[in-house]
Amino acid sequence: MDVGYKPQVGASAPGKVIIFGEHFVVYNNQAIVAAINRRCFGRADFIKNLGVQIASSLERNYNPQTARDAAATIDVRSNTELLEPLTIFCKNILGEYAPEIGIKIFIKSELAVGVGLGSSAASCVTLAGILKSIIRHSSSKEISSIDRQWIYEKALDGEQMIHNKSSGVDCYVSTYGGLVHFAGPTRTRTIENQPLPLFLINTHRRHETSELVSHVRRFRGNKSKRFNALMNEATAICSSGIKAIAKGSLEEIGLLMTENHKLLREIGVSNSEIEKIIGICVRCGSLGAKITGAGGGGSILVLARPETIPVLNAAIEGLDLCSESIEIANKGLIID
Numbered sequence: 001m002d003v004g005y006k007p008q009v010g011a012s013a014p015g016k017v018i019i020f021g022e023h024f025v026v027y028n029n030q031a032i033v034a035a036i037n038r039r040c041f042g043r044a045d046f047i048k049n050l051g052v053q054i055a056s057s058l059e060r061n062y063n064p065q066t067a068r069d070a071a072a073t074i075d076v077r078s079n080t081e082l083l084e085p086l087t088i089f090c091k092n093i094l095g096e097y098a099p100e101i102g103i104k105i106f107i108k109s110e111l112a113v114g115v116g117l118g119s120s121a122a123s124c125v126t127l128a129g130i131l132k133s134i135i136r137h138s139s140s141k142e143i144s145s146i147d148r149q150w151i152y153e154k155a156l157d158g159e160q161m162i163h164n165k166s167s168g169v170d171c172y173v174s175t176y177g178g179l180v181h182f183a184g185p186t187r188t189r190t191i192e193n194q195p196l197p198l199f200l201i202n203t204h205r206r207h208e209t210s211e212l213v214s215h216v217r218r219f220r221g222n223k224s225k226r227f228n229a230l231m232n233e234a235t236a237i238c239s240s241g242i243k244a245i246a247k248g249s250l251e252e253i254g255l256l257m258t259e260n261h262k263l264l265r266e267i268g269v270s271n272s273e274i275e276k277i278i279g280i281c282v283r284c285g286s287l288g289a290k291i292t293g294a295g296g297g298g299s300i301l302v303l304a305r306p307e308t309i310p311v312l313n314a315a316i317e318g319l320d321l322c323s324e325s326i327e328i329a330n331k332g333l334i335i336d
């Protein structure tokens with residue numbers, strides 16, 4: 001079918017870790033967030049039927065036996081839950097901008113769903129990137145700043161469909177990449193990227209971001225004075241975090257991460273399992289450890305000197321857990 005477009009369009013976008021400021025960022029506080037070297041990949045082919053079909057290898061390859069070991073594992077239920085809104089998201093865009101074509105998009109991801117690594121945002125950014133590339137009739141891999149802004153805004157609409165209320169931080173860093181000081185639409189900026197020895201521990205407990213965000217909203221409603229005080233503390237942590245990153249002081253960054261975690265514990269997004277793991281991280285000599293993302297399970301972000309890691313892994317082995325090293329990804333959305 002000759003539709004005058006490129007025969008195939010591919011894109012990929014990174015997941016993220018929040019180093020400081022999750023949850024409070026939903027109420028317009030600042031956050032420091034990094035794109036990571038784990039990505040969502042998508043590829044679109046033109047088909048005869050109009051509209052959008054989305055397929056995912058994750059659904060087909062799912063095997064409960066190996067689920068625990070696969071970095072990109074998600075369960076069939078969560079995948080269907082994610083694919084449905086993603087399909088509606090794509091249909092809305094295509095219906096508005098290119099109703100005369102039909103595409104089948106295949107996505108695969110290195111990001112497990114519901115573990116705080118921004119998998120839904122990375123999926124929305126990847127899909128919005130593919131759609132933009134199709135709509136603009138260009139085979140260029142370059143993405144102009146206007147197009148990138150469009151992709152960010154569309155991806156944010158998609159993420160809102162999945163998570164109801166979203167700060168936009170995940171979509172922003174997935175679109176633009178790097179280490180970002182997120183402080184609202186006009187004050188957000190990329191921070192000069194210092195290599196940080198970051199590690200993730202996946203608790204293997206999936207969370208529902210929208211439920212945790214609702215839980216925090218109730219906390220805020222019931223204890224508004226205390227919540228405002230915690231917001232101020234979170235702001236102070238972010239401001240100190242910026243300075244510590246600029247100085248390259250790993251000790252300070254780590255201490256601030258652990259302080260940030262205490263705020264998250266107070267607003268009720270931690271649990272005994274997470275506290276146990278964070279206690280082990282600190283006792284094993286990690287510089288800092290905290291929930292990253294919505295909490296309630298998901299991933300724990302650890303800042304540690306590499307020599308600490310064998311000790312840490314030995315200590316968490318009994319819990320059937322292991323840490324994995326991650327790096328900050330400078331590239332956000334890529335069209336290929």
Ligand code: PMV
Pocket residue numbers: 021022023024025026114115116117118119165166167168169170209213292293294295298
């Ligand atoms: O757990 P994730 O990857 O969905 O991250 C959620 C981050 C929150 O701050 C809790 C919500 C938001 O929209 O910023």
